[in-house]
Amino acid sequence: MDARERTAWVLEQAAREGFDLCGVARAEAFPELAHLPGWLERGYSGQMQYLHDERRRAPGRVLEGARSVIVCAASYKTPGPLSTEWMARPPDPQQAPRGWISRYAWGTDYHDVLLPRLQRLARALEQQFGPEVRTRAYVDTGPIVERVAAKYAGLGWLGKNTCLIHPRLGSWLFLGTILTTLELEPTCPPEQPPPDLCGSCRRCLDACPTGALVAPYVMDARRCIAYLTIEHRGSIPEEFRPAIGPMVFGCDICQDVCPWNRKAPARGWPEFAPRRLADFSADGPAPETLLAPPLEWLAALTEDDYRQAFRRSPVKRAKYRGLVRNACIALGNAARRAAPRVRQRVARLLERLAASEDPLIAEHARWALGQLDASQQAEAVPARPEAAQAAAAAGGGGSAGSV
Ligand code: SF4
Ligand code: SF4
Numbered sequence: 001m002d003a004r005e006r007t008a009w010v011l012e013q014a015a016r017e018g019f020d021l022c023g024v025a026r027a028e029a030f031p032e033l034a035h036l037p038g039w040l041e042r043g044y045s046g047q048m049q050y051l052h053d054e055r056r057r058a059p060g061r062v063l064e065g066a067r068s069v070i071v072c073a074a075s076y077k078t079p080g081p082l083s084t085e086w087m088a089r090p091p092d093p094q095q096a097p098r099g100w101i102s103r104y105a106w107g108t109d110y111h112d113v114l115l116p117r118l119q120r121l122a123r124a125l126e127q128q129f130g131p132e133v134r135t136r137a138y139v140d141t142g143p144i145v146e147r148v149a150a151k152y153a154g155l156g157w158l159g160k161n162t163c164l165i166h167p168r169l170g171s172w173l174f175l176g177t178i179l180t181t182l183e184l185e186p187t188c189p190p191e192q193p194p195p196d197l198c199g200s201c202r203r204c205l206d207a208c209p210t211g212a213l214v215a216p217y218v219m220d221a222r223r224c225i226a227y228l229t230i231e232h233r234g235s236i237p238e239e240f241r242p243a244i245g246p247m248v249f250g251c252d253i254c255q256d257v258c259p260w261n262r263k264a265p266a267r268g269w270p271e272f273a274p275r276r277l278a279d280f281s282a283d284g285p286a287p288e289t290l291l292a293p294p295l296e297w298l299a300a301l302t303e304d305d306y307r308q309a310f311r312r313s314p315v316k317r318a319k320y321r322g323l324v325r326n327a328c329i330a331l332g333n334a335a336r337r338a339a340p341r342v343r344q345r346v347a348r349l350l351e352r353l354a355a356s357e358d359p360l361i362a363e364h365a366r367w368a369l370g371q372l373d374a375s376q377q378a379e380a381v382p383a384r385p386e387a388a389q390a391a392a393a394a395g396g397g398g399s400a401g402s403v
Pocket of ligand 2 (some may be wrong): 162198203205
């Protein structure tokens, strides 16, 4: 087989494994990787130390003699509302406030779903083309900038929201890579990757609630809700807490507003559909699925409940205390608009969490209680002039001087 036939064989195997897309790029230092040191120097990576791994600057540094990168993609778009649609619905103040879990985390951990498939493909490659062929398979776990490799494999362009966008499937894509010493023909000319179709659009930049997209194509992760609620350990800076709104794990806004995602079909991988929790026996009733679960349920989870509910789920990346921390923030934001009865119930839960032995949880619960207090006071303010007007109309006093 020549390089072209070998590539055709790889694409066929990837399709058999169920991947929605597959492409091949040469294993070289892609032009975008030259921006990496400057981005890191500006501190935009926050606490994500693994991004400083120098091997990320060229695939050849990860596997000696690497000649090709195979990039496979699986769409995680399953039926269900966009977060922007869900948040636009007026909340029922009588109902328990709910939080938003990012779409990619509704189902089973994508590492568990995709890595075995990718490893099977890598083993098949070695068997087919000889023992001297070496491979390394990664799903978001190696020092590879997958989305850049995906661009040069012809799978899409890098949008202003920094995601890889495929013209048909949008950006709802999990990416996996196989680095190999085997020479394969690239699926797109290296000097001519897919064109950038963002054009003059800037919806993602305008919609980002925290200004994390500091310029087109540039994200300051320290401001990003996805980073803050998943990767960031410790206290979340107060300046971002109100903007986090109901989001307890990740944020989909800059993808939800992207016109390319609105047209993207749901591919229907059952593994990525919202996890059913019907059999889960927590203290109190568990929600049916992880699609917008009640915040009180999340905040009240014990560590054991948490482990059970989020076994083999991407949500475990936030860790137990991180998720409860996030739920406190979301409760402080969401419960402000709740009916007094609901608000009182939430306040009791937050008071319990404010007495937690974990200072991180306790501090975020206190902050949330402060939000409830502030909203109660704000509601009380307009009541006073109205009361004064009513008193005046009735011929009463009501001025400070009359007291
Ligand atoms: Fe902004 Fe959310 Fe996108 Fe992060 S994920 S850049 S916070 S819109
Ligand atoms: Fe590009 Fe517009 Fe999508 Fe942002 S919202 S990634 S600018 S097409």
